[in-house]
Amino acid sequence: MRHSQTAEARPYHHGDLRRALIDAARRVLEAEGPSALSLRAVAREAGVSPAAPYHHFKDKGELMDAVAHEGWDLLDAALAAAKAAASSSQAAMNELGVAYVCFARQNPALYRVMYDTARDREDLPDKMRGDEEGAYCKVRDTLVEAGANPADTLDIELATTAAWCSAHGLAEMAGFTQFDHLKVACGGEIAFFRAIFQHMGLVPKHRAD
Amino acid sequence: MRHSQTAEARPYHHGDLRRALIDAARRVLEAEGPSALSLRAVAREAGVSPAAPYHHFKDKGELMDAVAHEGWDLLDAALAAAKAAASSSQAAMNELGVAYVCFARQNPALYRVMYDTARDREDLPDKMRGDEEGAYCKVRDTLVEAGANPADTLDIELATTAAWCSAHGLAEMAGFTQFDHLKVACGGEIAFFRAIFQHMGLVPKHRAD
DNA sequence: GTCCGATGTGGACGATGTTTAGATAGCACT
């Protein structure tokens, strides 16, 4: 009630423990991997007692949600940058896909937390599916710019969903060693991604390349 | 002291505890979900002490591997059935995709264990990538039958990988509530899957004509 | 029948998520 404009985050003793805990979680995630991401380890990393986080998060899941939320922000920014850098609207879809998979490969632990929490609640975060902004809408707009018929809204939604699923599937599989020889054959990991996207029907109708 | 469904008083030395533990794990998985799948819970379900499994599995991970292994067998069988039932080689690819996603939807916890263990070791199980049999080769063969050029081995491998990634991506996303309205619009979940696969480039593009 | 190794049990250890009671520190109001 009192200070609603500064949001709920303004701890007294620590400065901003909520913020510190999320950062500590990110640090643990980077250093030790998802399996080491325990509430106690995060509290330890932040230098507080194991019970302290409970004044800022209902339970461990809520901390994970906060970490995942930051991940979605980062992913959204990466997609925005890729879209801005695309040379043509035809190329933009493939660039989005490559940027998506590269993000997952560069932040594997974070990406895993993002989808683990999403699947636990059977919901992608709202920010992804917003009609006005968010990654989902970026993909949809790019599809329209690439030539899809904006009047056929069902078709557009299906195409957007298909593209997202394809990219997510590749992102999850990209780490498997079975595909190492394909990466070599394609001349590098990113070239491999492009080759795979070539086989996925990301761009509507006409071939982009 | 009757535990779940063990027929009657079991001999103090179990007949085949390894088998019983895997079955118990499957039962726990179905009933309580992946988060409840603890070693102790499995031992409890099988009616043995928490230490008993260690005479059959090195650690919890090895039990999970065994459960996942059964999952891959089931998935392989589901794909084989779908391939056999396909009316034409053109339709077979889409049928394989639908069967894949349906398997994941009908065994969500098992599917999650399968990929969690695979990602932990950064390896899909060998049985999936065998050159002679296994799910990977089923998809590859189906692609060739559907018109892909078998001489271009790199292209075939890329197309197979792309199809697998697409199906896996859809399988993981299919549970999200965001897509409920699309399922309704398509006239059911399976119709939704078909519509999505329609947008994914599963069937090879006939570049030669 | 005796022995031995494979398979079971119970108890213990450290780590985890979570809750509780109590200590501490900043803010509001006299």
Next chain:
DNA sequence: AGTGCTATCTAAACATCGTCCACATCGGAC
């Protein structure tokens, strides 16, 4: 100033988990 109020943090405890230990027990080879 002082007095509360409340948010924040600590310490201790609990149940559960994975894992290991010493020991009990069974089944088969001799």
